[in-house]
Amino acid sequence: MADIQFQSLEELADRRKSWIERVPPVYWAVGIILLILPSFASSFVLSQVFAWSFILGMIALSLMLLAGYGGMVSLVQMTIAGVAGYMMAIFGDSAVTTISQGWPWFVSIPLSLIIACLFATAVGWLAVRTEGIYPIMITLAIAAAFFYFTRQNYDIFNGYSGFNGVMPPRLFGVDWRQPAAFYYLCLFWAALSYGFVLYLSRAPFGLALQGVRDNPRRMAALGFNVVAHRVAAYSVAAVIAGLGGILLTWQSAQISPGTVGISPAIDILVIAVVGGLAHPAGAFIGAFLFVLLETFAIDVLVVLGLSGDRFQLLIGLGFLLIVYFSPDGLLGLWKRLMEWRAQDPLTSRIGDDR
């Protein structure tokens, strides 16, 4: 009891501070490092490591929103990102001029996001009709269907080769293809989505979603429309995934069926689960680790005397170990480590004696 009172007093004292004081020091440190990074990092590190981490992190964040707050694991988030990327290539500019419409960015970007959102809403409507493990299977099957469809369809999706030469628009006199500019673009949207998801988790909709996750029957009895909340979560997550998809298309300047295949879809799940589904930060931590592994694992494997082809094995084993020993990911591991350190060795009670 005393502990609880103490905590609430501390919280009260916390509330009296201004909002700048309330931002945890970790945020300041990470924020400042990320902001000044382009001054000393190479352009390869900027666009191939950090920008890519932010993009994958955003797509994983959309999965974290669904799985962490909504309790719905979806394997279709990469597909939704792919839909937005494809629409961007179709409505905007690409090297495939016979299909690309070449509309200006202020039409093509919102249109891509809206279509991705509609697609996700339809998928969500199908997936939330079932419960438990079924949505994973249904979303996996839809992801596979979309992959095969884009590979076969040449009229709209340009089949096997997809679209290349999809460039970000020149805006405000900045060439967004430049590594530093693209890095800031990704950082901006990643930070914005991160803040948005944090905000959403405390907003009425997010709270209701977490209620639906914990006890759908009680929420229904309280008058909440369970199905509508779940479908809406899919739609909201689709905006984040769609933004990530557009950035992903610009980052590699191309989109093809390989981008939306089954193994990228599973990669997103791996990223979100390894990072931890309990907090939005997990998605970005997982993405950063994944990108580091993907970029440097081959060198490490070669040093260890194995062939660089065994990259998937490394990813799979790492994922397996994390899921087997710490189901709440690296964040959960960290939390348990902190709790273990804060534990009193005699009474084994958590909490320090201030």
Place this chain on the structure above:
Amino acid sequence: MGRKAGVPGQILGSMSSPSGACPRAVKRFANAHPWWAAILAALALILIWMIFAIWPEWLVDLIGRKKIFLSALFNGITLGGLYFLVASGFTLIFGLMRNVNLAHGSLYLLGGYVGYFFAAWTGLWLLSFVAAFVVVGLFGVALQLIVFRRMEGQDLRQTLVTIGISIVLADLMLWVFGGDFYNIATPSWLSGPLETFFVTSVRRSGDLVYLKYPMVRIVIFAAAVVVGVAMWLVLNRTRVGMLVRAGVDDRDMLSATGARIQLVFLGVFAFGAGLAGVAGVVGGTFQSLAPGEDIRFLLASLVVVIVGGMGSIPGAAIGALIVGLAEQFGSVYFPTYAVVLTFVIMVVVLAFRPQGLLGAR
């Protein structure tokens, strides 16, 4: 996870009895949905006519020669048999343990490789089925003991672990067996076509041309039917089957009555995994084995089980038939989107009957 207690064996056994209950079930269906029953009966009659009649000119002009139609039909049915072998193990494991084993496709591929090397080593095609069943079944036992038993009741974690296992297995198999295509040789007594009694066309001279069909496919389909019927008999007529059905309906109650549920779990997992291994040998015989086939068959069994209804063996049979036919007819009559067609069927079923065609809620 809340589950409803019903009549024992409601999920696994419904609509499946070969003799007594079947007309009753048909009668009940006809009474409940007279229009659907009429449409289905009309379609069945048209199908029978299309199989046995000599096609008139206008029909040939409309959809092509009868031979193409018949071989698509038979290929679809035999492919359905293969899908049934893979998916029935998947659905049995799910029905009893509520465990979605996303490594099921990897078990299929592993069984195929084991069968290939066993057959190449000994030259005994029939024994390679036993080898694949035993090896993959033992692998399933190890999975159940090491992995699933430790996280019982944590559905999501189990599913994630199986994804991890499938990634690791896929890469290990790529490492060991390489990216080549493997094809298990058919024994000589099974190779070659069999002349069936289905007429495909009439020659000018008046002779009837009969359909020739690969012997091995017919044998394998017959084997799938035998496996399906045997499974049904074991589930509905033996003590072990009774335990399994009771476990499907209420796992906790069964263990409270003193049944050794862990042993039942172990047996079902081993059997389901072994069946996937056997299916791998079948698939390696009339298709080929290569990296990526694991995902293909995982997806096929997912769709089969979603369409048929999770945990239902008759549902798996119907789903497998539908998916196999859709794939074959799709690849013959509209080749571009054949792959997508099965998923369209899945979406339609989900939209109107989320629990699957024969799924119990």
